Amino acid sequence: MSTIVSLPNQETATLPKVNYLNNGYGLKSWLLTSDHKRIAILYLMSITVFFFLGGSFAGLIRLELLTPMPDLVASDTYNKLFTMHGVIMIFLFLVPSVPATIGNFVIPIMVGAKDLAFPKINLLSWYLYVVAGIFLVYALVNGGVDTGWTFTTPLSTHYVNTHVITAALGVFIAGFSSIFTGLNFIVTIHRMRAPGMTWFRLPLFCWSNYAAAILMVLGTPVLAITLVLVALERLFGIGVFDPTKGGDPLLFQHLFWFYSHPAVYIMILPGFGVISEVISTFSRKRVFGYTAVAFSSVAIAVFGFFVWAHHMFIMGVSNYSALVFSLLTMLVAVPSAIKIFNWSATLYKGSITFETPMLYAFGFVGLFTIGGLTGVFLGSLGMDIHLTETYFIVAHFHFVMVGGMLMAYLAGVHFWWPKMTGRMYPESMSQLAAVTTFIGFILTFFPQFILGYLGMPRRYHAYPPEFQVLNVLSTAGATVLGVGYLLPMLYMPWSLKYGKIAGSNPWQATGLEWQIQSPPLTENFVETPVVDHEAYDYEWLAHKTQHEVTTVG
Amino acid sequence: MSIPVEHEHSEHHIVGPKTYLLILLALLVLTATTTGVAFIDLGILNPIVALAIACIKAVLVVLFFMHLRYSSKLMMLTVLSGFFTFLVLITMTLTDYMSRAWGLW
């Protein structure tokens, strides 16, 4: 199979003598760093830890669901499993995944700056993330939370005796970590661009993260105050959300979903950004319809604020309000679809190669499309009444978040790994992992669409025996999926010592980050770059590298 | 100079004491007004007038004390987007509460 990978001569190549990794040694130089690249690595490690914690809960859930009877764990424990799985995966993995690891690393370089606008706030953001993790682990170790990640009232405020306040506090703090990351991105992209780097020369990765950052800044505070109200309600029992005391439980849901719907766009938009970069690079073609992709990212962010009550259709909102939200939900699908069309058009007549990031990208396009389409079904009031709170919803959001976002994250980590570490991961191993993940994913989650349609409710640890075959398929798939996720944990660290030296631009990609050494210098650029070419300008790149020899060291 | 292309060379306008004093006076007068009007029965207009006065006071603080009047368009857009999002929260939540009883009585 052909490949565009272009590495320096491995006999003579070495990593650059001076780079951000060896600029200062010791724990203090990492824990007190203001270098956005080091902070990105700190995030990479912590996010991976929490991913596997959340993933182990998923494993236990799937294990329990092998049989129709509740025979592995007690019902309370099962509630805690899916709650902690959701809370950890959403707040400690998906939300920060691409922005905090990849975004932190590449965005300053992509815009041509030496660092983010507020490096110390960036570090604070990581510490807040770690503290949030500690709060959640504390809640976990002390008995867990069993309200579901949605903290629905009045269950969470009056009827459970688990560590809701601790978990809510953890999520609150994680929210501020997210807010500060978003704030940093917005300011950096507005104010720190190098000369010649106009908005429309930015890589689309920047546009996507910019849109997600707007959502982080405007949406997350509402979650924060909502959780404060839940905590106060648990402490003082006034009745803000308790119908027996005159409160409205739907007020909680309005406030909660006002954030949590934009939150799904916070999670997916950065993934969209990765896909734009990867598809372009491995088709050797500029992204089709740059402006449409850029503006549709911002459109998703804006429209994303108008649709939250589609999570509440059966909760008691008025029919007229439900109609309005349903209509708007149909609208918000359009910008996402525009992107899929544009990526497909980018592939058309491109010189496609199948390196690992591209495999993940292909997986993304297929799986996210399915997930997104099922979202449209759910946005339709009549369908939703039948499908909501069933495994159809579970399948829907796992298709978009795992088949979509997680694949995009993996695509991104593989794509920028040579830049971050200076080394290549082993290609055949990684392609195997990508394919394993894809197969495992479909086996795990496609049966869940059928289960949901047939009526199996979500968040139940027992089910009628006629659903068992599909559940067994799903669990089998989960095992394969687990293997697919474990493989990178083996070969990525391996590559740090034994991987091939990557050189500055192994993918022959455009973008400022590929014009500097791998790993980069602490200050990224020796001199501030001046940009005079458009994004994804492969002709410029070909012209530039015509007479160059890739040397490192 | 290596400044990004769109950088607006907004003159660093220093707002003087006279402006601040005028705004202070206006705010004090408006405060007295809002308190006074609360004692007059205007029916449905009471909360509207109260909020309107509060909005005017807020706008004065934002434009002059917070220098938004002399800041770049980007800052204005930023502030407006914040208030817009707040309004979306309020109004769209209200579509639910206001229409719950429709058709029932």
Place this chain on the structure above:
Amino acid sequence: MDSQAIANRTVESHPTEAHEHPSYLRHHFVTVEQQRETVSFGMWLFLLTEIMFFGGLFMAYLLYRNWYYDAFVSGSNTLSIPLGTTNTLVLILSSFTMAMGVYSAETRNRKGLIRYLLLTIVLGLAFLGIKTVEYHAKYVEHHIPGANFSVEDFVHPSDPRDRPLAPDMAQHAQIYFFLYFAMTGMHALHMIIGISILFVLLYQAYHGAYVNGHSSTIDNFGLYWHFVDIVWIFLFPLLYLISRHHL
């Protein structure tokens, strides 16, 4: 080398740039102007998060005021207009003194800056003092929700001009007081944080900071302070002035 190729194109454009470097210019910024505007933008964005943060409370207030209007009226009428109005005036005055502090910093007037920071602190503390008096009054009158709340004052109001409430509506007054304490409490927390920072700024200003051309810390703190003032500008009519016209 790759990065050199890009880098070489900029070398000749600003040969003297690197040497005119004020000490407060952070290394990742190119000019002082860029730094100032960037930091200001960052503060405005942070204030956006504060708008949305308080926004959730305003939404809850809006809903329950609509549902339990009578209880909200009665609850609101137990608050002291003189104290509330005074507090509003105090806070507005403190916004003025803060703005004058910013002006002093920008015109490199050290004494003026110290004076106005001090005044702002005093006014801020005065606000908190009056708030404490008000909170204490609520405690004494048994209006603390979930703690010592009593419906007596609402079912059998002592003032003949107040309308008595039915017992269940009187219970809903707790939601009013909950929102009163939540909103003014959250506001007071922001005031406390602000005053604490003011002490730090005062200390730094006393030692000569902010009046040497680098006044953006004072500018941006001022933005925060004014925002907290704006929150109160809305809290005052919403909590204190719901319906006073029968009095």
